[in-house]
Amino acid sequence: MAISERKKKILAAVVDAYIQTAEPVGSKTLAQNACLGCSSATIRNELAELVNLGYLEQPHTSAGRVPTPMGYRLYVNELMEKQKLSIEETEDINRRLNQKLQELDDTIGNVSRLASQLTDYPALALTTQTAVTIKRFDIIYVDANTFILVLMLANNAVRNKLVHLPFSVDQNMIQRLSALFNASFTGIAEDEITPLLISSTERAANDSMGLTSVIAAFALEVLGESAAPAAFVSGENRLLGQPEFRDVDKAHRLMSYLTGGGHILPAAESFGTGEEVRVLIGPENVAEELKDSSVVIASYDAGDNTRGLIGVIGPTRMDYSAVAAKLGLLAAGLSRRLGGGEAPPPGVNNKLIIKGDDSNDR
Amino acid sequence: MAISERKKKILAAVVDAYIQTAEPVGSKTLAQNACLGCSSATIRNELAELVNLGYLEQPHTSAGRVPTPMGYRLYVNELMEKQKLSIEETEDINRRLNQKLQELDDTIGNVSRLASQLTDYPALALTTQTAVTIKRFDIIYVDANTFILVLMLANNAVRNKLVHLPFSVDQNMIQRLSALFNASFTGIAEDEITPLLISSTERAANDSMGLTSVIAAFALEVLGESAAPAAFVSGENRLLGQPEFRDVDKAHRLMSYLTGGGHILPAAESFGTGEEVRVLIGPENVAEELKDSSVVIASYDAGDNTRGLIGVIGPTRMDYSAVAAKLGLLAAGLSRRLGGGEAPPPGVNNKLIIKGDDSNDR
DNA sequence: TATTAGCACTCGAAGAACGAGAGTGCCAAC
């Protein structure tokens, strides 16, 4: 059921206005501000039809119109002008990206903070990691009671741990253990580190003090931690700036939901591999708590087998265009920096495919 | 100007009731619930005097009474019964502390999260670090283009960094650099790592490829990062659960302030060295944004020259007793685990000195 | 046939009026 060009134009105008003002838009305002070349009466007729078609709705009989999720969907898919970020903005994002990533290596937190700052909505970043293995095992002897474990993972992350013992070990033992672990603990997955393997290593090392199990425990811990998808949410408080969250309870509910960030994962299930930006509008979200909010998600290549996700959460009345553009750029920048592939030309990367989930349009 | 015992008892009852209900307390309720052995009329007289003395106030003529900051101050200093945590609670805190600290070594974030969970108020944790030095320098040779830097600091923190080079180095060079750095870069402070030192090391190592400066840069980065006070706020959204923050704008202001956690530092200036718990009530706070909230702060020994701070933020109508008890226990537990001193006996540690800032009582 | 002007109608938001109830202050009695 294709709708006329004019209807589309009017719908776009309604959404644009509503995004800006958060107030239902009336025919008069529309006739004045959007240059549609027809009178308010005509617009009224069109609006009434758009309501019938399900793209708009009225909070009450004598109020203006507000987009429905379906209206937003059409807007996002076809109508909104893909916002081109200015060169300055692009450069700003890239600059901040560089800065942030150097500052600390706790990247995922930084990515989410940055996304939140740029868009002024709460943002979350998460990574899913496919099974990681250990690439290298080093033990640094500090003194008779102390050593440092250094683990290098297949994805090139390096983890360390200082171990302090209540008894002494000699340097030979340390060397022996190091060799043994490098021989039998590298290249295997978490579930291959069995009690059997540990005890046989223990025997081989002639270790009667339980060192082997300390080291193995650390290995397990690191692998477990790296395999677990990590999530980081920031800028929750920005929600309170939005008029739709004047209701404290509503805001509280969503914020609590966000703070336990992992929950968002179901939404991320259908992980995109491309670099498109995806928009989930209101009821399209699986999570009950998000049913009247929208989420914009971009995914990026975070290096060896790892994909990262950046998401921005806001009211359905969200500035989709701007958020999508910024998030796309951010994701592209991250892929460029972290991804395994060769770096693309450093020019402005504005190619942005907005793809949504049409499945529940009826 | 000492006030009578009965007045104190009544004041305490008012504060207790108000903390629980968040509603102004009237003479009748007081006569019924608190066992004061006198009628509501008598209480009314006493209440009127307490208002005159400045310990209570009335939101309007025909409402109950609400404590003033001065009233809270007296309550905190003298009246409130120091809450003894039950054995179960104590053990729960200790257990969670152990768990949290093992889970990740990003301790400060965990401390703040834990404090927030325990008290159900937003919490922040911060550390100030006095100059840290490097204790040990290791370089692990991975392959011709790659090595891992491992730095152990005087406070026993270990940091690492994977370095990937666009050219090859041989293992000898790595060894030479490692020895040189251990000889001349350990035990010195950040500002002693001068360009001069770097270039002389570079010459000594016969390094023409700039490796020395890469390593030195990392050392500087780590030292800088460790010296900078780090702050971490969590549980901001719990504010919204408090009736005094039904006003979205008020909540938003405070939450934004909290999110930029570093600002809190001025309040922490007068860093306690003891293990007492300190309470700052409403206007006693320096920061404008906290003028009608209260902060409970505990400090702990975080190992070599480092002190950490845990703070909990809430409305002035805060459950000071419970929060102080929990925070004190948390701080004690942290000191025990992180501090340099020998571990105190593992029994229940309930000794809790509440000390406030009396300076602006008039 | 599509568009427009005009007009009666609807419905929510904001304000005014009002009664109920909680709590006070004061007074006289104990």
Add this chain to the structure above:
DNA sequence: GTTGGCACTCTCGTTCTTCGAGTGCTAATA
């Protein structure tokens, strides 16, 4: 010094009213 009693005050929630924005419909117009 304490208590019961009572008139008074002020907020809160309810109801009623008004105001105005915005609609839907109809008849006139291009």
